[in-house]
Amino acid sequence: MLKVADLNQYYGGSHILRDIAFEAPAGKITSVLGRNGVGKTTLLKTLMGLVPAKSGSIHFNGADITRAPSHERVRAGIGYVPQGREIFPRLTVAENLLMGLAARPRGTAIPPRIFEMFPVLGQMMGRRGGDLSGGQQQQLAIGRALACGPRLLILDEPTEGIQPSIIKDIERAIRALAADGDMAILLVEQYYDFARALSDHYLVMERGEIILRGEGKNMDADGVRGALAV
Numbered sequence: 001m002l003k004v005a006d007l008n009q010y011y012g013g014s015h016i017l018r019d020i021a022f023e024a025p026a027g028k029i030t031s032v033l034g035r036n037g038v039g040k041t042t043l044l045k046t047l048m049g050l051v052p053a054k055s056g057s058i059h060f061n062g063a064d065i066t067r068a069p070s071h072e073r074v075r076a077g078i079g080y081v082p083q084g085r086e087i088f089p090r091l092t093v094a095e096n097l098l099m100g101l102a103a104r105p106r107g108t109a110i111p112p113r114i115f116e117m118f119p120v121l122g123q124m125m126g127r128r129g130g131d132l133s134g135g136q137q138q139q140l141a142i143g144r145a146l147a148c149g150p151r152l153l154i155l156d157e158p159t160e161g162i163q164p165s166i167i168k169d170i171e172r173a174i175r176a177l178a179a180d181g182d183m184a185i186l187l188v189e190q191y192y193d194f195a196r197a198l199s200d201h202y203l204v205m206e207r208g209e210i211i212l213r214g215e216g217k218n219m220d221a222d223g224v225r226g227a228l229a230v
Contacts, residue, residue, distance in 0.1 A: 001184035002047075002152055003024045007056035009046050016042050018208040020056070024152065024201075027181035029174065031186045031195040031216065033228060034205035040188045041083055043205075044156050047186075048080050049073050061151060075103045079150030083157045083188075085141040089130025093121055096129050096140055100147030114143040135166030142173065147216075151158040152184045153177065159191045167194065174198055192225050204228070 002024040009017035016039050024030040034040050045051045048056060049070040058066045065073055074080075079100075087096050118139040124132065129140060138158060144151060155174070159167050175198060177183050189195040190193035193205050195202065199216030204227050214222050 001061060002186065003057075003059040004047070005057045005059075005063035007043075007046065008054045009042055009051065010044075010054050016208050017046065020208075020210060022210065022213070024184045026151070026184045027178060028200040029178050029185045029187055029198045029216070031199040031202045032186065032205060033190065033192070033195055033202060035190070035222065035228060038205045039208040040205055041156055044080070044082075044154055044186075044188060047073075047154065048078065071103065074148060077149070077151035079148055079153045080146035081086045081138075081141045081145045081153070081155045081158060083132075083160065085137045085175055087129040087137050087140050087144070088093070090128060092128055092129065093132070093140055094125040096144055097121070103148050110147055111149065114146055117176065118143055118169065128138055133163075135162045135169075138162055138170065139166065142170065146177075150183065152186065154188075156188045157190065159189065160196050167191075171198060180192050190228070192219075192228060196220070196224075215216045 005021050007017055007020040012203065022044060032040055046053050049068060053066055057064060060076060060078065065076065101108050120136055121140060121143055129137060132140060158170055171194065174185060178185050187195065187198065196219045202214060202216055202219055202224060203210050204224055206213035212222060212224060212227055
């Protein structure tokens, strides 16, 4: 579904991403782990076209999207949940979800499955996004990304600042989406236990490079926790 090859990115004179290469297959959860400042969020922004790739290539669903603008990547089927959620606080839950339909044909309805996964959103359709708890806002951000019917869902730190009960809800939702088999999920996460519970494949970044990779079931044996603590 997603194939990244030899991806490089700079901020000024700093080499932020260094020859990043990996694949994220459909029906699987691929996790990217690493401490703060190693380039994880820059990687996601580059995948979404929010910052341009200096070199390398990004292929999605067989098409080269390396130079495509962000809105074309969304239309192609990429959903993005940014770090910090970035919902529209003055818009209602319903209006936030409708924003996720911007790339779909006029009159497209909000997918019912969003409310099946996150019932609280259906109960709070008229409430402003800024009045929700942090966990509810995260569910709203995920729901907004799912509204466009993505083939690839990119999640940046979905557990950050979230209460444990809602982390479990988010974990169940991600697992269910992957189980459908037609969506690839790319998860950036610092919470090791959450990533280990979900990952089919993992990547560990350090100083803009991938230093470890493997199957999720081998994360403990591969010493991933220790690599994150260094």
